[in-house]
Structure formats: structure tokens, C-alpha cells
Amino acid sequence: MSSSSVGIKVIIVGGGLGGTCLALALAQRGIKSEIYEGKAERQDIGGSLTLAPNCLRVLDQLGLWRDLRKQGTEFEIMNLITNDGFQIGKFHIGSRARYGYPALRIRRYRLHQCLVDAATQSYPELISIQMGKKAARVENHALNPKVHFADGTEVTGDYIVGADGIHSMVRQTICPDSPEPQYTGIVSIGAMISPGQVKAYPMPCIVYGRTGTIGLSPCGAQGEGEEAASWFATLEVEKEETRAGWAEMKSSGQALKLAKERFADWRGPIVDLIEQAHNNPDSTLLWAQYSVPELPRWHSDRVVLIGDAAHAIPPSGGQGAAQAFEDAWLLAEVLAKGLSLSKWEAERRKRLGVINKFTQQSGKSRQVGKASVAAFNVKKWMMWTYFKMSSIGRGDDLYSYDGSKIAL
Structure with missing residues (x-):
């Protein structure tokens, strides 16, 4: 000193x-x-x-x-897949061998x-x-x-x-x-879940679809018998609300209604997660994204x-x-x-x-x-090519x- x-x-x-x-x-x-x-x-x-x-x-x-x-x-690897199960790729968020630490979801x-x-x-x-x-x-x-x-x-x-x-x-x-601070027009929404509800997906992962993306990640504490995970997605919400307004959007189920509409053409457990959260909006997490x-x-x-x-x-x-x-x-x-x-x-x-x-x-x-079906397919294969050529050093x-x- x-x-x-x-x-x-x-x-x-x-x-x-x-x-x-x-x-x-x-x-x-x-x-x-x-x-x-x-x-x-x-x-x-x-x-x-x-x-x-x-x-x-x-x-x-x-x-x-x-x-x-x-x-x-x-964990060390984040998986990228489509909502129909196609493996786009994966990348390292952590590496004990390379960086000395994994990543930690908490x-x-x-x-x-x-x-x-x-x-x-x-x-x-x-x-x-x-x-x-x-x-x-x-x-x-x-x-x-x-x-x-x-x-x-x-x-x-x-x-x-x-x-x-x-x-x-x-x-x-x-x-x-x-x-x-400027409201970005984007809202993040999600909820806590049990990992057993999404066994079909290799967590942690980001699931891509034509109408958006949803993240799935375990976050339970070790040694306590706790099994916990979360899902999260982003939505466009044009109108900025006050803090009370954002709270009302969450508690009223309006935000989850938007999520249901956005992912209406998806199939599988993710749709069930959104429906489950819609039936219990108080358990929902909502963050309006601002930038400085x-x-x-x-x-x-x-x-x-x-x-x-x-x-x-x-x-x-x-x-x-x-x-x-x-x-x-x-x-x-x-x-x-x-x-x-x-x-x-x-x-x-x-x-x-x-x-x-x-x-x-x-x-x-x-x-x-x-995105249109054609545009999404182009994006999917471009991402697949990128991650196929990328290494851990990225x-x-x-x-x-x-x-x-x-x-x-």
C-alpha cells in the first residue's frame, strides 16, 4: 500500500x-x-x-x-441447437485447462x-x-x-x-x-424450472427458432439436493413502462402472453414451460433492458x-x-x-x-x-459453418x- x-x-x-x-x-x-x-x-x-x-x-x-x-x-460448454433438435454447434464459456476456471451459473x-x-x-x-x-x-x-x-x-x-x-x-x-438511460425496446423474461422438465435439451443451451431464441441453464447449488434451472427469452415491447408498469406487465400475465404468441409455432417442452409460467405469473422474472x-x-x-x-x-x-x-x-x-x-x-x-x-x-x-423459413435456414447453416471452423481459443x-x- x-x-x-x-x-x-x-x-x-x-x-x-x-x-x-x-x-x-x-x-x-x-x-x-x-x-x-x-x-x-x-x-x-x-x-x-x-x-x-x-x-x-x-x-x-x-x-x-x-x-x-x-x-x-x-460447466464449460454452451450448446447451440434449433427447436427441432438440429445441433448448430457449441462453444466454450469456461475451460479449467485453458483459463483455469469453468463457468458458473448461479x-x-x-x-x-x-x-x-x-x-x-x-x-x-x-x-x-x-x-x-x-x-x-x-x-x-x-x-x-x-x-x-x-x-x-x-x-x-x-x-x-x-x-x-x-x-x-x-x-x-x-x-x-x-x-x-435509454430503453432498448427489448424485455427479458424467464422463470425457474426443474431440469427434469427439459431433459430433451443438452443444458446449458441456447435454442434457436424462426421466431426467436430461448436459453436453458441449470443453476442449482451443490450438496443441497437442489435441482434448479431457468429459462429465459427476449421479446420486443415497444412502449416503455414505469417501474410500476413493468411490475403490472409481469403480474398480469401480459408479458407471458406475448411470449406465448412469439413461440406459438414451437413444439416440445419449451412450449409447456411458457404455458406453465403463464398459469403462475408471480413466478415470472421480467427485466426491461436499458442502455447508457x-x-x-x-x-x-x-x-x-x-x-x-x-x-x-x-x-x-x-x-x-x-x-x-x-x-x-x-x-x-x-x-x-x-x-x-x-x-x-x-x-x-x-x-x-x-x-x-x-x-x-x-x-x-x-x-x-x-424470420422467414428460408432466412432462418440460411442463418442456421451460417452459424453451423462458423462454429465448425472455430476453436476453443475464440x-x-x-x-x-x-x-x-x-x-x-
Whole structure:
């Protein structure tokens, strides 16, 4: 640790995955942090996510991998098939031999709980977490920036980090003229299921059809007798709703009605899954996808953004949480060494260039929209040819990244 970082205090606005990961990375380097989360209590927002090798490498460096791997399902290969059973191809999301880690599919609340437990149990003297503290505004002073909360209280730190998600309040301090997050017109929908309901499919897999794609993936914890999996799909929904409106779309079954219409000509177990969810809409998961226009900067003086607050990544690449964790790990390293935030931002922007290219390519193969039979057959055979010619090394730039080897 640099002498300039001794005794500093970092204020973290947002107690989600990225904010808690940052607190752990700072504590590992002896730096104190205080997390302020707007929600009054932690909530299970549902759903599961895939952690690729580059993400697991960060978590391993924080000492979490041994326990975390028991909380989900490890795998290395993602299968690509059509809804009539044709094997398009497969690709490696993880490889113990090549990258040192598999991929891990895990329920979101389990991952978050693992991070919170590590923070509160391993570093109680360095990490504090306060719930129900909604940040209202930030004063960006050159030496001691300050956060004002909706309850009238305030806190001062040496650095303030906005880990407050895609609708970030802290972002307005750094980029006051930045546009609001933009609704993409795409909604993700899904539900938890039992793996036995989709035995016909080689999970994890992405199932392609003329009218869209559906993902299937196990995500059960090991050693608990839990069998769990999830399905997820994307739909076009032209009208943007308020948060209450999205909740109503889910609870009323309207979103599932759209899914039934979209996949009406499919056959087999997937149709049954959608029908089952339609009969129990409260079990459905729904996410409206938003994007953040590219920001001119991610930091100003001693206020900095990480994760979705800085660069929301579409879910098609499976890198959202990973990039928040990479942001956090490298930021902790920069602060511990007393380096400039400009150095951190330059390194992270370079990395995000690689990630965005991969995510765009991945998203194109799963574009939402109906295709003619002829167009779908052309796409199917083009994908088959591509994956036939591709090797495991196609993900090296993505999955081999190790922030500890970055020359700062």
C-alpha cells in the first residue's frame, strides 16, 4: 500500500454486486469503506447469471471461489441447437485447462449473499453497510467529496464511488448533461424450472427458432439436493413502462402472453414451460433492458463510477457482473497504490472496447424478430459453418484477462 492511501475512507453508493465487491477488494488492501444502500433491506430480485472465467478469477483473488463454487452449477460448454433438435454447434464459456476456471451459473441472490457474508464476517473493522440510505446528491469537492441522503444526513469521504446501477444518481455529478438511460425496446423474461422438465435439451443451451431464441441453464447449488434451472427469452415491447408498469406487465400475465404468441409455432417442452409460467405469473422474472449512452468520463476529481453506472452492458455477452468486478478490483489496486483515477479509467475503457465487440457479436446471433423459413435456414447453416471452423481459443481475449497482471 502506498503511503498516500493510508487512512483513506471510500464511500460507496450502492450495495449491489459491484459495490460489495469493491468493498472487499479495498479491505483486502487495508482500505476502509462504507456502503450506503438505498433499499431498506436486501431483496431477492430473482434470476440467475453466468460467471465466466474472468469473473471467477476476480472472485478467487478475493478468496471467495472455494465457497462460491458450491452455490451454483459449473460447466464449460454452451450448446447451440434449433427447436427441432438440429445441433448448430457449441462453444466454450469456461475451460479449467485453458483459463483455469469453468463457468458458473448461479442464482443472483446466492452470489450477493456470498459477497455480503465475506464483507461482514471477514472485515467487520474495515467495511460497514448501511441500508435504507438513499443518496440524493453529491458535492464533488477536490479533497473531501460529500454525499447527501434523502433523510437529511450526509457523509464525507476521501473518494466517492457510484456503484448505484444503470439509473445512477452519482452519474449526474460526473456528467450532469448526460442523457437518461435509454430503453432498448427489448424485455427479458424467464422463470425457474426443474431440469427434469427439459431433459430433451443438452443444458446449458441456447435454442434457436424462426421466431426467436430461448436459453436453458441449470443453476442449482451443490450438496443441497437442489435441482434448479431457468429459462429465459427476449421479446420486443415497444412502449416503455414505469417501474410500476413493468411490475403490472409481469403480474398480469401480459408479458407471458406475448411470449406465448412469439413461440406459438414451437413444439416440445419449451412450449409447456411458457404455458406453465403463464398459469403462475408471480413466478415470472421480467427485466426491461436499458442502455447508457457512452459517457465522456467515468470520474471527476475524487468521484468515480463503476459497473452499470458507467457502462451498462447488454446481457447477451454474459459480462455485466464480470465487468463490474473487474472495475472494482482494478480501482482498489489503483487507490491502494495512490495512482491517478485517469490511469484506472484508461485501462478500463480499453478493456470495455474488447467486451463491447464481443457482446455485439453475441447479440447479433440472438437478434429478436421473426424470420422467414428460408432466412432462418440460411442463418442456421451460417452459424453451423462458423462454429465448425472455430476453436476453443475464440474466447481468449475475453476469459484470460487478469487485472493483477496489468502494469499500472
